[in-house]
Structures are given as structure tokens and as C-alpha cells.
Amino acid sequence: MRAAVLRKEPSSMPAPIDPIVEVRGISKSYGSTEALRGIDLDFPRGKLTSLLGPSGCGKTTLLKIIAGLIKANAGSIAVDGKVVTAPGPERAFVFQDFALMPWATALRNVAFGLELRGKARAEREEIARHYIAEVGLAGFEDKYPHQLSGGMRQRVGLARALSVDADVLLLDEPFSAVDEQNRRKFQEDLIRLRSNQNKTFIFVTHSIEEAVYISDRIVLLSPRPGRVSQIIEPEIDRSGDPDLIHRDKHYLDTVQEIWQGLKQYAE
Amino acid sequence: MATGIRTESEAVGLATRSTRGEVDGWRDQPVLLRLVSIALFAGIWEIAGRIPVSFAFPTFSATFTAFIGLIADGSLPLAYVSTLQPLLLGIVLSAFLGVGLGTLCGLWRTGEWLLIPVFIVLQAAPVAAFIPMVTFVYGIGMTAKTLAVMILALPVIVLNTYKAVRNVNESLVVMCRSFLGTRWQVVTQIVLPDASPVIFAGLRLGVAAGFVGVVLAELLITPTGIGDLITFHRSRADYAEMYATIASIIALSTLTLIVLQWIEVRVFRPETRGA
Amino acid sequence: MTLFGYRVPMMASLLVWCVLWEIVGRLDLVFLLPPLSEVLSAAVGLVQTPSWQSATVTTLRAFFTGMVLSIVIGVPLGILMGRVKIADDLLGMWVNIFSSAPLSALVPVLMILFGFGERTIVAAVFLFAIWIIVLDTRAGVRHISPSLIEMARSYGASRRALYLKIILWAALPEILAGIRLGLIRGVKGVVIGQLLVAIVGYGALFETFSRNFRMAEFWALTIILFAFALLIAELIERAEAKVEYYAGAR
Ligand SMILES: Nc1ncnc2c1ncn2[C@@H]1O[C@H](COP(=O)(O)OP(=O)(O)OP(=O)(O)O)[C@@H](O)[C@H]1O
Ligand SMILES: [Mg+2]
Numbered sequence: 001m002r003a004a005v006l007r008k009e010p011s012s013m014p015a016p017i018d019p020i021v022e023v024r025g026i027s028k029s030y031g032s033t034e035a036l037r038g039i040d041l042d043f044p045r046g047k048l049t050s051l052l053g054p055s056g057c058g059k060t061t062l063l064k065i066i067a068g069l070i071k072a073n074a075g076s077i078a079v080d081g082k083v084v085t086a087p088g089p090e091r092a093f094v095f096q097d098f099a100l101m102p103w104a105t106a107l108r109n110v111a112f113g114l115e116l117r118g119k120a121r122a123e124r125e126e127i128a129r130h131y132i133a134e135v136g137l138a139g140f141e142d143k144y145p146h147q148l149s150g151g152m153r154q155r156v157g158l159a160r161a162l163s164v165d166a167d168v169l170l171l172d173e174p175f176s177a178v179d180e181q182n183r184r185k186f187q188e189d190l191i192r193l194r195s196n197q198n199k200t201f202i203f204v205t206h207s208i209e210e211a212v213y214i215s216d217r218i219v220l221l222s223p224r225p226g227r228v229s230q231i232i233e234p235e236i237d238r239s240g241d242p243d244l245i246h247r248d249k250h251y252l253d254t255v256q257e258i259w260q261g262l263k264q265y266a267e
Numbered sequence: 268m269a270t271g272i273r274t275e276s277e278a279v280g281l282a283t284r285s286t287r288g289e290v291d292g293w294r295d296q297p298v299l300l301r302l303v304s305i306a307l308f309a310g311i312w313e314i315a316g317r318i319p320v321s322f323a324f325p326t327f328s329a330t331f332t333a334f335i336g337l338i339a340d341g342s343l344p345l346a347y348v349s350t351l352q353p354l355l356l357g358i359v360l361s362a363f364l365g366v367g368l369g370t371l372c373g374l375w376r377t378g379e380w381l382l383i384p385v386f387i388v389l390q391a392a393p394v395a396a397f398i399p400m401v402t403f404v405y406g407i408g409m410t411a412k413t414l415a416v417m418i419l420a421l422p423v424i425v426l427n428t429y430k431a432v433r434n435v436n437e438s439l440v441v442m443c444r445s446f447l448g449t450r451w452q453v454v455t456q457i458v459l460p461d462a463s464p465v466i467f468a469g470l471r472l473g474v475a476a477g478f479v480g481v482v483l484a485e486l487l488i489t490p491t492g493i494g495d496l497i498t499f500h501r502s503r504a505d506y507a508e509m510y511a512t513i514a515s516i517i518a519l520s521t522l523t524l525i526v527l528q529w530i531e532v533r534v535f536r537p538e539t540r541g542a
Numbered sequence: 543m544t545l546f547g548y549r550v551p552m553m554a555s556l557l558v559w560c561v562l563w564e565i566v567g568r569l570d571l572v573f574l575l576p577p578l579s580e581v582l583s584a585a586v587g588l589v590q591t592p593s594w595q596s597a598t599v600t601t602l603r604a605f606f607t608g609m610v611l612s613i614v615i616g617v618p619l620g621i622l623m624g625r626v627k628i629a630d631d632l633l634g635m636w637v638n639i640f641s642s643a644p645l646s647a648l649v650p651v652l653m654i655l656f657g658f659g660e661r662t663i664v665a666a667v668f669l670f671a672i673w674i675i676v677l678d679t680r681a682g683v684r685h686i687s688p689s690l691i692e693m694a695r696s697y698g699a700s701r702r703a704l705y706l707k708i709i710l711w712a713a714l715p716e717i718l719a720g721i722r723l724g725l726i727r728g729v730k731g732v733v734i735g736q737l738l739v740a741i742v743g744y745g746a747l748f749e750t751f752s753r754n755f756r757m758a759e760f761w762a763l764t765i766i767l768f769a770f771a772l773l774i775a776e777l778i779e780r781a782e783a784k785v786e787y788y789a790g791a792r
């Protein structure tokens with residue numbers, strides 16, 4: 001019964017192997033609010049890394065800097081060894097509020113990234129259909145966002161990010177506007193996707209359980225100005241029954257450990 | 268059309284959204300930028316007048332000088348006396364009549380059924396066509412001008428009041444009833460106060476429409492007041508004087524509206540429901 | 543309103559007013575108000591006259607030219623003001639002023655600048671309609687969710703694609719609302735312009751009818767104008783209903 005879960009002690013500062021995204025000395029201030037200070041981070045290739053921290057600590061800011069959507073005041077971002085300052089085809093973003101075009105069908109929304117890259121219609125729609133099926137939305141291609149539930153809309157957002165075939169997926173609290181059942185289902189889908197897509201995921205959340213459940217690595221950020229306070233590798237075997245993982249001692253211990261670390265900030 | 272009553276006040280920058288949107292437009296803009304904007308406008312006007320874009324296009328400076336002249340010789344103040352009287356009278360009458368009718372329609376279904384469509388039509392239609400008619404019936408005096416103001420101002424006031432009363436916060440009404448408020452108390456203590464910001468916004472729009480009405484009446488038939496001054500200077504080809512008169516009435520209406528908007532924000536906004 | 547258990551449509555009450563008009567007209571209670579039936583038969587006669595037909599052509603031509611101009615200029619201007627702060631700061635004040643100023647006072651200026659002809663009417667329509675289109679477009683652009691724009695940028699949208707594929711569409715509900723209000727104002731502009739110029743289109747007809755006390759025709763023309771204004775508003779409202787589903791969804 002326990003066999004499904006592999007135990008290992010969480011190591012606090014592991015040496016990263018083969019980083020795909022390298023964050024070097026990133027600082028960011030909005031006017032007089034200092035959001036991030038001196039962030040140095042490596043995101044290993046093919047892993048799912050979560051950014052976890054109290055509200056307002058700069059998680060979204062860091063993710064958008066990596067995406068090239070906002071400029072840092074200092075520091076640099078390198079993807080695959082090349083410094084990047086603007087959005088690029090090797091990164092794709094999944095938005096907290098889905099950012100779907102209400103005037104376009106699910107199919108066109110999913111194909112939009114490819115449309116912007118000038119791919120021919122038939123070709124991009126074929127790819128879009130494939131990923132719509134991949135996220136479990138087959139049959140909803142011609143529905144408009146307002147005809148879909150919150151969970152389904154986020155699946156469309158995810159399919160859009162997958163369809164541009166980026167190496168790095170950036171997800172900003174993708175499940176926060178989704179109800180709890182969908183969220184669980186979604187987390188499992190994400191785990192499945194990560195194991196068979198060989199992509200790198202950078203995932204922002206403020207749910208400790210969620211982070212421990214799905215991540216290979218968890219980066220804890222301190223309150224504003226955001227700094228890296230701890231890196232945890234939960235090492236949870238997710239091949240077993242999801243319900244068992246949620247009751248596994250190692251899983252619960254890791255959640256507890258992170259909570260102890262964060263509790264000081266919650267006062 | 269019969270389903271949702273859409274009035275001009277839905278327009279951005281006018282009534283209903285004024286609780287947040289455009290009001291800030293007037294206030295939040297730094298004074299400096301406002302001045303730059305005015306200077307730029309005057310500058311472009313001046314240059315256009317100097318080119319000149321048309322023989323009938325005086326420079327800004329000439330217009331301004333003409334304006335001083337018009338004030339000095341008393342013709343402008345005199346014209347305003349005769350223009351503002353019917354305007355004020357028309358607005359006051361429209362305000363009482365309009366708020367009364369609007370409230371009635373908002374509270375009484377049959378009244379709503381009977382009257383609101385008429386005002387919807389009047390609001391959407393070019394009622395200016397009636398103004399020559401009014402002058403026919405009532406001559407070229409004060410009555411005709413007052414009626415012209417009312418024709419234009421009344422629909423927007425009625426429709427705004429009606430909308431406000433109709434969309435009153437239902438839970439407040441229920442609250443008042445549950446504390447044994449009489450129907451009269453519900454109307455005077457809950458409905459009207461709750462509706463007052465939108466009603467006032469309607470009045471402001473009514474004032475804007477009233478300005479249009481009085482100018483139109485004076486330009487079309489009644490040769491008195493500002494309209495007469497415009498026509499007179501045009502006929503003598505005193506273009507600077509003509510432009511000065513026109514600019515003055517536009518400035519006056521703008522100032523009036525700004526003051527009303529300021530009052531609206533000051534008086535009605537703080538208590539305008541937390542939202 | 544419900545009558546004997548049936549819901550009577552709101553606009554049906556206009557019929558009551560029509561009947562009342564007929565009665566008042568027949569009894570000759572109000573000066574210069576012929577009965578509705580007489581007005582309607584005058585309308586039937588009127589639309590067959592060449593003078594009405596040519597006046598209608600002139601009026602419609604001026605109206606549509608002015609509207610096309612104000613949409614073609616107003617929408618981009620509104621988008622500019624919605625996106626570029628400095629443009630908004632410099633122009634916002636004037637757009638606000640002109641959107642609620644008594645523009646009828648400016649028609650005499652148009653007359654001396656553009657002559658006593660159709661060009662003045664076009665200018666009047668333009669002047670009446672454009673400001674509200676600019677204001678509404680600007681508001682529409684301002685209401686676009688920032689994440690929609692970030693989405694387009696993150697997928698590598700060019701500036702052109704951003705404007706044509708995202709901003710224009712996302713602001714469409716407000717743009718259409720602005721155009722609807724602009725059209726209503728444009729009708730007022732065409733009428734006021736023609737009344738003041740008085741020798742073009744319907745203005746000339748109004749002038750003739752009222753000078754000669756041909757009241758039935760005067761009212762017939764008024765009714766035709768009103769019907770036209772309402773028809774236009776209704777048509778745009780239909781178009782708006784089509785995009786309504788996404789107005790709230792952004
Ligand atoms: N556009 C902006 N202008 C000014 N300040 C901003 C802006 N965006 C973010 N901030 C500030 O920067 C800090 C970090 O914001 P950020 O959105 O990155 O936090 P977050 O960790 O994502 O928070 P949450 O968990 O609530 O989403 C916050 O204090 C916020 O107030
Ligand atoms: Mg965030």
C-alpha cells in the first residue's frame with residue numbers, strides 16, 4: 001500500500017543539473033515598492049518547479065519577467081543559454097484569468113499562438129484539435145469561452161500554450177479561478193502532461209499542498225521584497241493512486257515543513 | 268427596443284458611469300497638462316487663423332480681442348440676459364416636470380407603459396424639427412424659447428429619473444418595508460435618495476440639452492440674445508466677433524457642466540454606495 | 543404592462559397616442575395639428591413627389607458621408623487616446639467639452655467655412671457624431687483586460703496584429719455603442735444643419751411647408767425623420783446584441 005510512494009529526505013540546496021532557464025540577479029521595483037531583490041535561480045530542464053510564497057511577494061512579477069512581459073530593473077534571464085528580454089517562441093504563458101478571446105471559438109483560441117506565427121489555417125487547426133483532445137476538451141472546439149466552465153476555459157488556455165510547442169511553460173496560478181474538483185483533476189492532468197511531454201514547467205501557486213503534490217522542486221520566496229528563501233525537492237512518486245499520495249506521510253511531512261517555514265510570515 | 272431603456276446617459280463620460288470613469292478625467296489630470304492642452308489649442312487656432320485657412324477664420328488673438336470688445340460695449344452681457352432667462356426657466360420647469368414624471372413612471376406600471384415609449388422616441392429623434400413649429404404657435408418671445416429648451420431637456424431628465432427609480436436597490440426597499448415603512452416613506456426615504464445621483468446626472472444632461480435648445484431657437488427664428496448676436500455679426504462679416512460669441516456660449520455651457528459635475532461628485536459621490 | 547393577463551408590449555402604447563392624436567386633430571383642439579390620418583395620407587403623397595425624393599437622396603448622402611468620416615476618424619482617435627497617455631491628456635479635455643457643448647452654435651461657422659450647401663451638412667453630421675464615438679472607443683480600449691494584451695504579446699503578436707486582432711475586437715462592444723449614439727446624434731446634426739442652412743434637403747422642405755402652413759406635410763416629414771432615426775438606432779442595437787455575449791466576459 002505504501003509501496004507506491006518513494007521516500008527520500010527533502011534536501012534543502014541541491015545542485016541543479018542542466019538548467020534551461022537561468023535567472024541572474026533579478027531586481028524589480030514598481031515606483032517605490034520593491035517587488036523583487038536579487039533573485040538567482042536555475043530551473044532544471046524537464047522538471048516542474050513551483051514558485052511559492054505569500055501574496056504580494058512578487059511571484060507573478062518574476063514569472064512575467066521570465067516571460068519577457070515586463071522588464072527587470074537589474075539582472076538577466078537566459079533561456080537555453082541565450083539572454084532574453086522579450087517574449088519568445090520557446091516560452092508560453094498560461095494566464096490566471098485565462099486571457100481567452102471572447103469573440104473566438106475554443107479552436108481559434110487554441111490556434112491563436114500559431115496564427116500569430118503565420119501558420120496556415122488548416123495546419124494550425126489540426127495541431128489545435130490535437131491539443132484540445134489532449135487536455136480533454138474534444139467536442140468543444142466550436143464553443144465560445146462564455147459557453148465553457150471555468151475549468152474548461154483554463155484547459156483551453158493550457159492547450160493554447162501546449163500547441164505552440166514551447167520548451168518552457170509558465171503558469172500563473174492557473175487553477176485559482178477553478179473550482180476544487182476541477183482543480184484536483186487538473187493537477188493530475190498536469191502531472192500526466194509533464195511526464196509525457198518533456199517540457200519544463202514553471203508554476204506559480206500559493207497553495208502549499210498543490211506545490212508539494214505536483215512539483216519536482218519548490219522555490220520558497222520571502223515576503224516583499226521577494227528573495228529566494230528556500231528550495232525544496234519533495235521527491236514524491238506520483239505513479240500511484242492520487243488519493244493515496246494525499247494521505248502519504250512523506251507528502252504530509254513536506255507540506256508541514258513548508259508551512260513551518262512560511263508561518264513566520266503569516267503573522 | 269422595449270426591453271432595455273438606453274439613454275444617452277449611458278455614453279461614457281456622461282451620467283451613469285460618472286461614479287467612477289470620466290469624472291476622474293476632469294479631476295485627476297494634472298493642472299499643468301490641462302494648461303498645455305489649452306495653450307496648444309489656442310496656438311493651433313492662432314496659426315490656422317494666420318495662414319489663413321479661410322477668409323472667414325480669424326486668429327485666436329483677434330477673437331479674444333473681439334471678445335473683450337463685446338464685453339466692453341455691453342452687447343454680449345445684454346445678449347446673455349435675454350438668452351439665460353428662458354434657459355433657466357426652461358431648465359427649472361423641465362427639472363420639476365421631468366423628475367416628477369420620471370418618478371411616477373418608475374413607480375407606476377401604467378404610467379411607465381404610457382409615457383416612457385414617448386420619451387424614448389423623443390430622445391432618439393431629432394426633436395429640433397419642432398422648434399420652428401413652436402415659434403409658429405407661440406411667437407418669437409420668451410415662451411417659444413422656454414419651450415424649445417424644454418423640448419430638448421425634458422426627455423433625458425425623465426428617462427434618467429425613471430431608470431434610477433426603476434433600478435432602485437431592491438434590498439433597501441425590502442429593508443424599509445420590513446421595518447414597517449409606509450409606501451410614502453419608502454419613496455421619500457429610500458427610493459429618491461438612492462436614485463439621486465443618477466437623477467442629478469440626468470439634470471446635468473438636461474442642462475446641456477437646454478443650451479442646445481436655446482441656441483437653436485435663437486438661431487432659427489427668434490432674433491434675440493446670443494443667437495441674434497451670432498447672426499448679426501455673420502451678416503456684417505465681423506467674423507472675430509461672431510467666433511467670440513460662439514466660443515463664449517460653448518465656454519459658458521462647459522463651465523456650467525463642470526460646476527454641476529463637481530457638485531455631483533461632492534454631494535452625491537461620497538455616499539454613493541461603497542462600490 | 544399586463545392587460546387581461548396578457549403582456550402588452552411597451553411600444554404598443556404609442557398606438558394609444560396615435561389614436562389620441564387622431565381625435566385631437568379631428569376636434570381641432572390644438573392649433574396646427576391635423577389628424578393623424580391626414581398626416582399619414584400626406585406622407586403617402588409626399589414620398590411620391592420628386593422634391594421629397596431628391597431631398598431624401600441629398601440628406602442620406604450627407605448623413606452617410608458625415609457618419610463614415612466620423613467613424614473612420616473617431617475610432618482610431620479613440621483607440622489612440624485609450625492607448626497613449628499623452629494623447630489622452632492633450633485631447634481628452636476637448637473631446638469631453640465638445641461631446642456635451644451646444645454644437646448647434648457652431649453651425650453658423652460651418653456655413654461660412656463650407657458654404658451654404660451639402661458640405662456644411664456633412665460637417666455638421668461629423669461634428670455632432672464624432673465625439674461620442676471617440677469617448678466610447680476610448681473607454682472600450684481602457685476596459686480591455688491587461689492579460690489579454692499580455693497574452694498577445696507573449697505569443698509574439700506584432701503591433702499590427704495586436705491592434706487588429708485583439709484591441710479592435712475587445713473594444714468592439716463599446717465601439718458599437720458609441721457608433722449607435724453617434725448615429726443618433728448624427729441624425730440630429732443633419733436635421734439641425736439643414737434647418738439652419740434651410741436651402742438643402744429636408745431643411746428646404748420644412749421651410750416651404752411651414753411658410754405655407756402645409757401642416758399635414760410638415761408633420762408627415764417629421765414622422766418620416768423620426769422613423770428613420772429610430773430605425774437606425776434599432777439596426778445598430780441588433781448588431782450590438784450580437785456582440786453582447788462577450789461584453790461581460792472580458
Ligand atoms: N503594475 C504594478 N504597479 C505597481 N505595483 C505593482 C504592480 N504589479 C505588482 N505590483 C506590486 O509588486 C508586488 C508584487 O506583486 P506580484 O503581483 O508579483 O505578487 P504575487 O506574488 O504574484 O502576489 P499574489 O499571490 O497576490 O498574486 C506587490 O506588492 C504589488 O503590489
Ligand atoms: Mg500573482
